[in-house]
Amino acid sequence: MKKRPSGFGIEELPRIVRGKGSYLFDAAGKRYLDGSGGPAAFCLGHAHAEVNAAITRQLDEIACAYRYLFTSSALENLTETVLRLSGGVFQDIVYTGSGSEAVESALKIALQHFAARGLWTKRRFIARKRSWHGNTLGALSVSEFAQRRRAFEGSLLDVAFVSAANSYRRPDGVSGDALAGFLAAELESTIVSLGPNNVAAFIFEPVVGAAGGVVPAPDGYAQAIQAVCRKHDVLLIADEVMCGSGRSGTWRALEHDQVVPDIMSIAKGLAGGYIPLGATLVTARVAAPIHSEHGAFMTGHTFTGHTAACAAGLAVQHIIERDRLLDRVRTVGATFLKTLSHALGGFDEVGDVRGRGFFIGIELVRNRLTRLPFPAERALSFDIGARAFADGLICYPCAGNVDGAAGDTIIIAPPFNALDIELDEIVTKLVRAVDAALSAGSR
Ligand SMILES: Cc1ncc(COP(=O)(O)O)c(C=O)c1O
Numbered sequence: 001m002k003k004r005p006s007g008f009g010i011e012e013l014p015r016i017v018r019g020k021g022s023y024l025f026d027a028a029g030k031r032y033l034d035g036s037g038g039p040a041a042f043c044l045g046h047a048h049a050e051v052n053a054a055i056t057r058q059l060d061e062i063a064c065a066y067r068y069l070f071t072s073s074a075l076e077n078l079t080e081t082v083l084r085l086s087g088g089v090f091q092d093i094v095y096t097g098s099g100s101e102a103v104e105s106a107l108k109i110a111l112q113h114f115a116a117r118g119l120w121t122k123r124r125f126i127a128r129k130r131s132w133h134g135n136t137l138g139a140l141s142v143s144e145f146a147q148r149r150r151a152f153e154g155s156l157l158d159v160a161f162v163s164a165a166n167s168y169r170r171p172d173g174v175s176g177d178a179l180a181g182f183l184a185a186e187l188e189s190t191i192v193s194l195g196p197n198n199v200a201a202f203i204f205e206p207v208v209g210a211a212g213g214v215v216p217a218p219d220g221y222a223q224a225i226q227a228v229c230r231k232h233d234v235l236l237i238a239d240e241v242m243c244g245s246g247r248s249g250t251w252r253a254l255e256h257d258q259v260v261p262d263i264m265s266i267a268k269g270l271a272g273g274y275i276p277l278g279a280t281l282v283t284a285r286v287a288a289p290i291h292s293e294h295g296a297f298m299t300g301h302t303f304t305g306h307t308a309a310c311a312a313g314l315a316v317q318h319i320i321e322r323d324r325l326l327d328r329v330r331t332v333g334a335t336f337l338k339t340l341s342h343a344l345g346g347f348d349e350v351g352d353v354r355g356r357g358f359f360i361g362i363e364l365v366r367n368r369l370t371r372l373p374f375p376a377e378r379a380l381s382f383d384i385g386a387r388a389f390a391d392g393l394i395c396y397p398c399a400g401n402v403d404g405a406a407g408d409t410i411i412i413a414p415p416f417n418a419l420d421i422e423l424d425e426i427v428t429k430l431v432r433a434v435d436a437a438l439s440a441g442s443r
Pocket of ligand 1 (some may be wrong): 039098100101132133134205243244267268
């Protein structure tokens, strides 16, 4: 029997038997509302009949055509759709099987770009503290997530980290208005100290997910760091694996900031978890030297552009567009954020409720004024997650957002088609779980 860590210790995992819409059902007949779309992935809920039909149709025709031998309608139509939905700002797509691989490809394409231009010293990456980019060695190297890195330290790439762009936890002495400028200046001084000739790319999450508990950067930040990167011929990589594909209310999270990155990684919501699928999107400016010097991107895997996965992605994106679900994510998401803030506002320990669209983070603190976190040993976020789960609500607890160990946040990321009544159920059950966990620890 598989076990999972929880606020209560080690628990046996329930056996899943089916899902329908926003709900999952285990073998004991217990129902769970998927308030976080698993890890912010299941954007259309579960067992969507049209997505399943599209996948089945594709499987009946052909499951997978090897990318070096064939193209397919599923692959071509998904590529056309994703390039259009992302605003016509990218030229090429490399498909992957996960978010980590999409980030890995983004890093490699940045290196290949400079190799194609003969700029062989541009090999270093800069990333941000309190960030998560994935579990392959390259993606892990650019992630500042202590618990997940610890076992691999010593074999990771030498990456420089700059401050997180977190309005709730600003560097000492920096006001909210000055934050974007401060962070851009810090990035520039890091590039200068490494030597601009040595830096290939800066990678960041436009809205931080698991490592921060949904942290949108301050207004003006993305534009300011883009200007710094351009000035020093450093590529800007936006990791939109969690916050993108509509999750934040715009198809690209960075649309909100009117910034087009040089390279962008996406995954989770692209095919909504129906089949694993990720992608790396590349602008013409970055791709041009690669095409002229090397012919093709030197990244990708056996199952890159897997035909059935592309059919799943195409169906998911078609439904989201046809049913205008991003309008819903934007408008209902704004109301949902207010409702959650209001419902949780009575707890002194709820320090911040923030986010965009259907991507909301709740940060718990021991003291609202000082923003001091609870001790890591208390595992408050996991306790809340476990209590919510026992009550039939799935949310996404994250720990360590303050210093790598302490810090408790909960991510709420419902399916885009979750009904109003289901959103209400999330609020009710989350409030109940927060109350029970805080009461259990005598606050
Ligand atoms: C921002 C971000 N990048 C990359 C990844 C890695 O994606 P995957 O777990 O699909 O490999 C994640 C996963 O949570 C993520 O949130």
